[in-house]
Amino acid sequence: MSEKIYPICKFCGATFIPLKDMTAEEAETYALGQCDCEDAKEYRKKENNIRKLKLYIDDFENYCTSRDSKLTEEIKTIMLNSGRMIINNEIEAVNIKVSPINIKISMNSNGNIVLNFTYKDSKKTEVVWCLSLLLMKIKIRTYSHYW
Numbered sequence: 001m002s003e004k005i006y007p008i009c010k011f012c013g014a015t016f017i018p019l020k021d022m023t024a025e026e027a028e029t030y031a032l033g034q035c036d037c038e039d040a041k042e043y044r045k046k047e048n049n050i051r052k053l054k055l056y057i058d059d060f061e062n063y064c065t066s067r068d069s070k071l072t073e074e075i076k077t078i079m080l081n082s083g084r085m086i087i088n089n090e091i092e093a094v095n096i097k098v099s100p101i102n103i104k105i106s107m108n109s110n111g112n113i114v115l116n117f118t119y120k121d122s123k124k125t126e127v128v129w130c131l132s133l134l135l136m137k138i139k140i141r142t143y144s145h146y147w
């Protein structure tokens with residue numbers, strides 16, 4: 001019989017009762033998801049922000065495709081890496097210009113990662129915000145004006 005693995009918070013050491021047999025990795029994830037200590041909350045917030053960032057980048061890629069612009073793997077990597085640095089408070093915001101699109105990644109006052117971009121051609125300007133009001137949901141507002 002193998003020894004039972006208990007979920008232990010890696011930050012504060014709180015131990016939780018496992019609901020089922022878990023691997024060491026599952027136990028760690030479970031503890032981080034359950035613990036009420038500040039470090040675990042901070043960790044969950046960062047993980048959520050990284051998940052959102054990835055969704056935003058996917059969504060942005062769809063947007064680019066719909067505008068006949070190709071989002072390269074290199075640019076996606078830059079967006080992901082700089083977004084991670086923002087989430088880790090290493091940098092405040094980044095602007096990436098890939099004409100005709102201007103991308104901005106930043107953090108709002110609630111500590112949520114925000115991606116917004118502006119598409120501009122001779123006929124119109126679109127400002128698109130990817131922001132999450134509900135966890136794991138993307139809300140996009142598009143303002144277009146023609147002149």
Ligand SMILES: [Zn+2]
Pocket residue numbers: 009010011012013014035036037038039040
């Ligand atoms: Zn903890």
